[in-house]
Amino acid sequence: MITTEPTLEYIYNLISEIPDPEIPVITIKDLGILRDVKFVDNKYVVTITPTYTACPAMGMIEDQIKEILFSNGITNVKVELTYSPTWTTDWLSQEAKLKLKKYGIAPPNHSSCTKLFSTIDVVVCPRCNSKHTELISRFGSTACKALYKCDDCKETFDLFKCH
Numbered sequence: 001m002i003t004t005e006p007t008l009e010y011i012y013n014l015i016s017e018i019p020d021p022e023i024p025v026i027t028i029k030d031l032g033i034l035r036d037v038k039f040v041d042n043k044y045v046v047t048i049t050p051t052y053t054a055c056p057a058m059g060m061i062e063d064q065i066k067e068i069l070f071s072n073g074i075t076n077v078k079v080e081l082t083y084s085p086t087w088t089t090d091w092l093s094q095e096a097k098l099k100l101k102k103y104g105i106a107p108p109n110h111s112s113c114t115k116l117f118s119t120i121d122v123v124v125c126p127r128c129n130s131k132h133t134e135l136i137s138r139f140g141s142t143a144c145k146a147l148y149k150c151d152d153c154k155e156t157f158d159l160f161k162c163h
Ligand SMILES: [Zn+2]
Pocket: 125, 126, 127, 128, 129, 130, 150, 151, 152, 153, 154, 155
């Protein structure tokens, strides 16, 4: 039972731990897609920026934000998507990159996609840190990832595609 209006910080903290639907080890805060919480016209407006437009996960994240807030008695909630500025992998926290690697996904090492998939790009194997890796498929387990194979440990792994 909430007797006073919850603070924006309280709201932010409640939803910041929502895991990414595709990579459960990182949160939407780690990903940098949770942009803002504000109070407008008696509504808590949560702004999120989609990572990849092809990602079906955004609807799930929106539902989860509402679910968590509703279960805490906060029902005047609106989730807004903003595409500007565009999300880039620069918004990933350092912690998020470490978590990705631990999870077996190679984190992006730059934000510009113009060089992705060119031969000068080195993708480091998240398992053995080998630089001898090769691209198998531009689409890994989801459209947001690319599938790579390591020539040293012979394992395949996902690269979190830069954006
Ligand atoms: Zn390896």
